[in-house]
Amino acid sequence: MVSSSLFNPSFSTLTPKPTNPTTKRKNRLAPNVIACTSSTYDSSSPTTSTNSHPPTAPPHNHSRRNAEENIKDEARRHRSASGCDSRGFMARYVPFNAGFDSAEWYSLDDIVYRSRSGGLLDVQHDMEALSRFDGAYWRSLFDSRVGKTAWPYGSGVWSKKEWVLPEIDPDDIVSAFEGNSNLFWAERFGKQYLSMNDLWVKHCGISHTGSFKDLGMTVLVSQVNRLRKLNRTVVGVGCASTGDTSAALSAYCAAAGIPSIVFLPANKISTAQLVQPIANGALVLSIDTDFDGCMKLIREITSELPIYLANSLNSLRLEGQKTAAIEILQQFDWEVPDWVIVPGGNLGNIYAFYKGFKMCKDLGLVDRIPRLVCAQAANANPLYRYYKSGWKEFKAVTAKSTFASAIQIGDPVSIDRAVFALRNSEGIVEEASEEELMDAMAQADSTGMFICPHTGVALTALIKLRRSGVIGPTDRTVVVSTAHGLKFTQSKTDYHSGAIPGMGQFANPPVTVNPDFGSVMDVLRGFLKSNRLKNK
Numbered sequence: 001m002v003s004s005s006l007f008n009p010s011f012s013t014l015t016p017k018p019t020n021p022t023t024k025r026k027n028r029l030a031p032n033v034i035a036c037t038s039s040t041y042d043s044s045s046p047t048t049s050t051n052s053h054p055p056t057a058p059p060h061n062h063s064r065r066n067a068e069e070n071i072k073d074e075a076r077r078h079r080s081a082s083g084c085d086s087r088g089f090m091a092r093y094v095p096f097n098a099g100f101d102s103a104e105w106y107s108l109d110d111i112v113y114r115s116r117s118g119g120l121l122d123v124q125h126d127m128e129a130l131s132r133f134d135g136a137y138w139r140s141l142f143d144s145r146v147g148k149t150a151w152p153y154g155s156g157v158w159s160k161k162e163w164v165l166p167e168i169d170p171d172d173i174v175s176a177f178e179g180n181s182n183l184f185w186a187e188r189f190g191k192q193y194l195s196m197n198d199l200w201v202k203h204c205g206i207s208h209t210g211s212f213k214d215l216g217m218t219v220l221v222s223q224v225n226r227l228r229k230l231n232r233t234v235v236g237v238g239c240a241s242t243g244d245t246s247a248a249l250s251a252y253c254a255a256a257g258i259p260s261i262v263f264l265p266a267n268k269i270s271t272a273q274l275v276q277p278i279a280n281g282a283l284v285l286s287i288d289t290d291f292d293g294c295m296k297l298i299r300e301i302t303s304e305l306p307i308y309l310a311n312s313l314n315s316l317r318l319e320g321q322k323t324a325a326i327e328i329l330q331q332f333d334w335e336v337p338d339w340v341i342v343p344g345g346n347l348g349n350i351y352a353f354y355k356g357f358k359m360c361k362d363l364g365l366v367d368r369i370p371r372l373v374c375a376q377a378a379n380a381n382p383l384y385r386y387y388k389s390g391w392k393e394f395k396a397v398t399a400k401s402t403f404a405s406a407i408q409i410g411d412p413v414s415i416d417r418a419v420f421a422l423r424n425s426e427g428i429v430e431e432a433s434e435e436e437l438m439d440a441m442a443q444a445d446s447t448g449m450f451i452c453p454h455t456g457v458a459l460t461a462l463i464k465l466r467r468s469g470v471i472g473p474t475d476r477t478v479v480v481s482t483a484h485g486l487k488f489t490q491s492k493t494d495y496h497s498g499a500i501p502g503m504g505q506f507a508n509p510p511v512t513v514n515p516d517f518g519s520v521m522d523v524l525r526g527f528l529k530s531n532r533l534k535n536k
């Protein structure tokens, strides 16, 4: 039963948690800065709720919403009844690494991907407005929204709306209630292969289209939806992709009835990834080049035609992706892990994680950020080379074929963002050979996971850093799993069937057996004699 109290993020029903000792107390509410949180909010008197008078629980109303109403209608009715919105919170584009008050800035309603000097942009929030609420306030607010169906807060991204796109009308949001993904305690893998007891895998790929790209795409497509409602000329949304971005783009566009166009490097993505945009009705261009070639083309095309660019060069995407970092903190009850390991290709995501953690620190939700590790495939490792050169000289490479096909990128658009994130988090870059990443994937799968090859790259980085003692046995470590393993069944099948020359240390091929009792018994006797049925 959907109760109308679900609309209310029920923040007011919570007793605020004790403030983090490192967090300075701040006013809970300030004039003109209202988070849409509580039915106790009095629009006529925004400053009436203070630290000394924490919001009180509203009477629960468990009645079901009217049959004619859907969840958006219900949310709209509650908004107009409470007069509650996110007014006072603002975000804008500024040149990367410039502050909110930068002289050069653009409205999020502008269609702009690069700064005047040709550099990257970043979405900057009015941190002063956000910091008028203390860390305890934000922690409780975000916690109160998890696991509900209230529009749009049921999404792990939009449950942090004030920190993502504060000004967008909830009616314009295109969401599949993405996020809130499983943080898996890798008990057996940690113990058996790494002697670790606090190893976690953040399964961002257990998601609407099977990858973390959903987190960014809900934000980008929502903004496009808004632009189209504002009658801005956006005839469609386009991206270059190694398979996951195109899947997410086409699904969210299809949900909103917006045309999507995807540029894919021919024969370089998995069948599952290829069929996703096809099924979702995108215009799919299979181009005889690599990802970097597709990226170059889509940039040229989107500067000629009114097609909105959906790659992470567009900094809107990272606003959604950063919520995975906030979610990790939330899942640990706001305790900060020691390490977070992220696979890196186009390199937007490592920065998104940094940004999410940094915002939580700056706004007093936590008192530090984790150390970040970016893991690359050795066959597509421009960041790793740059790091090894002591950040002296960046050189794009021609990415070679890798089983970690989604990160087969030689000229990442977010290189500057990644370097910034790593330098400011005592970060490390590691690489994985093809054999290492496939073995790590097989080892992880043998302990009950079913991960993608990119997660195999991240696990290889972890294995190396454990072996060298950089990561300790009791360090709380999170490996970010970026996509669902079911998108990559061909490489798994090839590995286990011995079809990849020189690989298969952890292969578990199926046994072909005749359909009679004796043959099956022979196989099972052999199996029982082997070590494989030992109690472990």
Ligand SMILES: N[C@@H](CCOP(=O)(O)O)C(=O)O
Residues within 6 Å of the ligand: 213, 240, 241, 242, 243, 244, 245, 246, 310, 311, 312, 313, 345, 346, 347, 348, 349, 406, 407
């Ligand atoms: N791995 C990506 C490549 C595109 O990167 P993006 O950060 O611009 O989305 C994909 O899945 O296409």
